[in-house]
Amino acid sequence: MYYLVYGLLYLLSLLPMWVLYLFADGLAALVYHVFGYRKQVVLDNLAIAFPEKTLKEREKIAKQFYRNFVDNFIETIKILSAGKNWLTKHFQIDGDPFAQAYKEGRKCQIHLGHNFNWELANVAMVYYMDYQLLSVYMPIKNKVMDRLFLHLRSKTGVQMLPATNMRNAIVPYRNKQYMLALVADQAPGSVTNAYWLNFFGKPTPFVRGPESGARVGNIPVFFSQIYKTKRGMYRAYFELGSDNPHDLPEGELTRRYIRFLENAIRKHPEMWLWSHRRWKHPWKEEYRQYWIDTEPVK
Template sequence: MQLLVYILVYPILWFLSILPFKVLYALSDFISFILYTIVGYRKKVVLENLKMAYPEKSLNELLKIRREFYRHFVDIFMEMIKSITISENQMKKRFVFKNIDFIKSYENQKRSIILMGSHYANWEWMVYMGSLIQHTGTAVFTPIGNKYFEKMMLKSRTKYGAVFVKPKYARKFYEENEKKGLLTINALVSDQSPQLQKAKYWTNFLNVFVPVHTGAEELAKKLNQVVVFFEVKKVKRGYYTAEFKLLAENPRKLPEYAITTQFLKEVERQVNTAPEYYFWTHKRFKHKDKYEEWKELKS
């Protein structure tokens, strides 16, 4: 059944991927209208997230952000489909790294990097960086139900040399690379909500007191890798820039959770510049009232 679904759907995805961007975005507008106006996909979740993150904003302001978010939300999926056949020359024009020399400076020092980022703008196109640097890019991916689509997705994401690993193998994978002396840049998108029983640290994030992921910091300290934040900005539809900022050059010297806290501050600053480009459909604050429950779990 998986193969049959793939055989039926893949030609449609491939056809969409070869369409000009103008046509693709026209289709995106249509799908966005259907998703928002008729289907109403997770509209309540998005609005509740926005209300918690921006209590000072009026309802009209929040509704405007929500509507713009859905337009961008569908654009991202269209751009993911476009990635199947997009050329390197197109990527070079549409995704510009403003300070790639910052990463290259650590190539000369033979230092591997933990690259922390968020689900903002088009984080997926960061894989293009692999064509510009000597570091081998790595990232964790969530397996999908259809193995044929998973293979298609990985082929698209690895065309610039990146290596993807499943979550359950990630820590061992990173440790083995470090033992081998491989020069890697390990991307971790760490702004989602962790499972309550696995949470270790709570802090304010977008005006809500919630548990947050600390794995990137823990890995950086274990392997003593440089920690860098990547900030993606949407210049206009289909065009992005990425800029790097140092979070920690010697992570073992910093207090516990200092890196995680600074990372979240950077994400907040990024999101606040244009909230409509953040990924609001997940229940990011679902554990906000469970601090006491968490303490009992840990006791």
Template sequence: MQFLVYIIVYPLLWLISMLPFKLLYAFSDVLYFFVYKIFGYRAAVVKENLSLVFPEKSDVEIKEIMRKFYHHLCDMIVEALKSLTISKKEMQKRFTFTNIEELKQHEENNRSVILMCAHYGSWEWIFVLQTYVKSKGYAVYKRLGNPYFDKLVKRIRAKFNSYLITTKETAEALLTAKRNNELTINGFVSDQSPKPYKAHHWQNFMGIKVPVHTGAELLAKRFDMSVVYFGVKRVKRGYYETTFTTLAVQPNDFKDYEITDKFLKLTEEQIYADPHYYLWTHKRWKHRDKVPPEFQ
């Protein structure tokens, strides 16, 4: 059944990816109408999240952020589909880096990198980064339920020497690379909410105390890798600009969770600057009422 779904859906996805960008974004506008206006995909979650972190904003302001957010969400969906057929040249034109030398310096110093980011701006085309560096790229992801689509996503990322690994595979992959003296750049989207009983650290995020993922920092310390944050700015529709910020060159010189807190602060700054580019559909603050006494 899963293979049947794949062979039926894949040709449609491929045809959409072949559309020129002008038509692709026209399709995104139609998708926005159905996703937001007709079906209201997770609209209650989005409104609750925005009301939690922006209590000072009026209903009119919240609705305006929601409108812009759903437009951007649909753009990211079609851009992900475009990854099937987009050329290297086109992707390099649309996803640029303001200070690629920041990463290259770590590479020249023979250091692997933990690359931390949030669900902000766009992360779909970040794998074009591998066309500018020599280090092998890994990105931690959640395996898709359909194995055929899972292989497809992996194949797309591998076009530019970037490979997807699950959370369970991460430590072994980094250990193997270290043993082989292989430089790597390892991407972590670190702003989601872990289960409370698994959380080692709670911190204020957008003014609300929540459990925080600390895996990126712990692995950086375990394997002695530099930690770099990448922030994405939307320049205009279909064009993004990424800036790197080094959080730690020698991670073991930092107190526990200090690097993670620096990451959260930079993420907050981006969200406050342009809130409609954050992924508000996730229940990031769902555990806010479960703060253990030792973290209150």
């Protein structure tokens, strides 16, 4: 089954982008207007994040989101047959933010969110730095799709580490110089093993792992924002979150990242993955010990 699915998608990936985008336009209309895939989740999330906007304004963002959502899927298929020239044409970065850390022999982390197109960023980043790139991923339950995405995500030499076995997976690299990419806006598996703080004015839990690893190893952390210059063309902006996380109070690195993430989403709301239920866990007073925000619960 894997080879059948891979073969069909690979053939599809050989089509020129203008043909794939025609298909994407039709699919986006179906997903939004006909199937309504998680449409209510998207609109509910937008209402939480942007209560000051009218319903019409939020629906406009939702339509733009679904177009980007489908484009992300189509562009990911294209990666199967894309070479270096295509990848570096469609994804670029601002400046060379990692050169000094690499020269000093230090490891680094990138904390990013679910901003389109993170799959393209993952495979293209290796062409912009000297580091060995390690990317943490969540295994897919469907074995065929899990194998397919592992192949796709590692095609340029990226080493994929399963989040479910992160501690053991990173052991072979502990004495090597690497860049570890972490999607840091994941909803935690346990709300009592998380940091809680205000996100778009609502108490929200975030995973502890990205900050914890950086502080233990005193690994410089860069925050990343992916934005689109035009359809199919992406750039990534990087900001140094901390050069010495070990010196920060616990929770400070996460606070900095969440503020960075929220600002990035406010600038380009159509670029974030609104279809996941980011606010599915209501605040309870029993979580008070996990609260790290400098501002009170809203």
